[in-house]
Amino acid sequence: MSRDPMTRALGGLGFDSHIRSEFRAVAGPEHHPARVVADHGTRLLVDRGAGPEPGVVRGALLREGRPAVGDWVALAPAEGELRPIEALIPRQRAIVRKAAGERTVPQVIAAWVDTAFVVAGLDGDFNPRRIERILTALAGTGVQPVVLLNKADACVDRAGARAQLAVHAPVCFVSALTGEGVDIVPTLLGKGRTGVLVGASGAGKSTLTNRLLGGDVQATAAVREGDDKGRHTTTSRALFALPDGGGLLIDTPGMRELALWAGEGEADEAFDDIAALGQRCRFRDCAHGAEPGCAIRAAVERGELDEARLASYDKLQRELAYAERRQDEQAARAAQTRWKSVSTRMRQRRNFEDRNGGKAW
Numbered sequence: 494m495s496r497d498p499m500t501r502a503l504g505g506l507g508f509d510s511h512i513r514s515e516f517r518a519v520a521g522p523e524h525h526p527a528r529v530v531a532d533h534g535t536r537l538l539v540d541r542g543a544g545p546e547p548g549v550v551r552g553a554l555l556r557e558g559r560p561a562v563g564d565w566v567a568l569a570p571a572e573g574e575l576r577p578i579e580a581l582i583p584r585q586r587a588i589v590r591k592a593a594g595e596r597t598v599p600q601v602i603a604a605w606v607d608t609a610f611v612v613a614g615l616d617g618d619f620n621p622r623r624i625e626r627i628l629t630a631l632a633g634t635g636v637q638p639v640v641l642l643n644k645a646d647a648c649v650d651r652a653g654a655r656a657q658l659a660v661h662a663p664v665c666f667v668s669a670l671t672g673e674g675v676d677i678v679p680t681l682l683g684k685g686r687t688g689v690l691v692g693a694s695g696a697g698k699s700t701l702t703n704r705l706l707g708g709d710v711q712a713t714a715a716v717r718e719g720d721d722k723g724r725h726t727t728t729s730r731a732l733f734a735l736p737d738g739g740g741l742l743i744d745t746p747g748m749r750e751l752a753l754w755a756g757e758g759e760a761d762e763a764f765d766d767i768a769a770l771g772q773r774c775r776f777r778d779c780a781h782g783a784e785p786g787c788a789i790r791a792a793v794e795r796g797e798l799d800e801a802r803l804a805s806y807d808k809l810q811r812e813l814a815y816a817e818r819r820q821d822e823q824a825a826r827a828a829q830t831r832w833k834s835v836s837t838r839m840r841q842r843r844n845f846e847d848r849n850g851g852k853a854w
């Protein structure tokens with residue numbers, strides 16, 4: 494890396510030679526590389542190695558979609574207090590989800606992520622199926638998943654909790670409260686690498702962030718039984734540099750709904766054991782119900798496959814099929830709108846030619 498102090502500071506944000514060459518491909522000589530370090534809804538904060546400053550999206554980027562936390566961007570020279578963001582370095586290793594609400598619009602949660610820490614609280618809220626579903630959504634993103642079972646201090650039966658979880662990712666017990674095990678995060682990340690905390694609201698993502706940063710940077714709140722108190726405490730996404738070159742960590746708001754953005758093949762990736770069994774069913778289109786020669790039902794009967802895990806796989810397959818149908822419908826509607834505007838333009842052009850007796854445009 495260069496001896497230029499600004500570039501060195503960018504290295505602390507994860508800037509490397511690959512991003513530098515990608516930056517050169519999209520930026521002009523007046524531009525400066527920076528990372529998006531916070532998304533507060535209407536406001537983005539960017540850091541070009543000199544600390545966070547407000548950035549404003551401009552030019553062609555307005556149409557291409559808003560940069561996400563973790564993204565690398567090209568900044569134009571400052572205009573007053575604001576830094577115009579003029580280009581997005583082609584995004585890699587992004588965590589994307591269906592946006593909350595009715596329309597299936599993909600929303601980028603974090604970009605240039607090396608490791609996703611799936612945080613789950615070992616309290617009354619422990620939900621192994623939710624963890625499996627998040628891992629499924631992560632499959633195929635190129636992001637390494639790690640499960641952090643948090644609130645280990647409040648858990649009386651760790652082995653029992655662990656046994657409920659059928660996943661292929663590393664699983665670690667941690668306590669953001671006491672600090673037990675939390676060093677796994679900087680250890681796994683290391684210098685210049687980016688991690689993101691995802692998981693249900695109240696799992697302790699912000700408490701863990703504060704513990705790793707050694708201060709009260711993110712607000713946290715106690716979860717109360719029976720109401721929504723302590724839920725959705727974090728409302729924006731932000732990236733922090735961990736001390737002593739321990740990498741970069743993005744805290745995110747808890748997911749309000751199961752929000753997948755995955756294809757059916759990705760369900761098979763997360764449930765590869767079930768998918769492999771399915772290959773051995775007698776019928777290729779086996780629905781793993783009452784069909785004769787079903788290898789999956791046979792595995793359940795032999796006790797080799799957990800019924801709950803199979804149910805989770807079935808449910809996921811159905812959800813993915815539904816999501817895919819909706820994506821197709823939306824694509825079809827968008828194509829129809831485009832076609833309508835094309836035919837309107839063609840009609841206008843014909844009218845113009847008729848009136849003026851010749852070629853237009």
Ligand SMILES: Nc1nc2c(ncn2[C@@H]2O[C@H](COP(=O)(O)OP(=O)(O)OP(=O)(O)O)[C@@H](O)[C@H]2O)c(=O)[nH]1
Nearest residue numbers: 669670695696697698699700714715725726727747
């Ligand atoms: N006993 C125990 N409580 C914890 C631990 N970590 C977090 N908590 C508590 O869990 C509650 C929720 O923690 P938060 O850090 O706000 O949860 P969050 O995942 O950031 O939630 P959102 O921001 O809503 O997504 C707080 O009362 C924390 O004190 C832990 O390791 N042990």
Ligand SMILES: [Mg+2]
Nearest residue numbers: 698699726727
């Ligand atoms: Mg939080």
Ligand SMILES: [Zn+2]
Nearest residue numbers: 774779781787
């Ligand atoms: Zn079958």
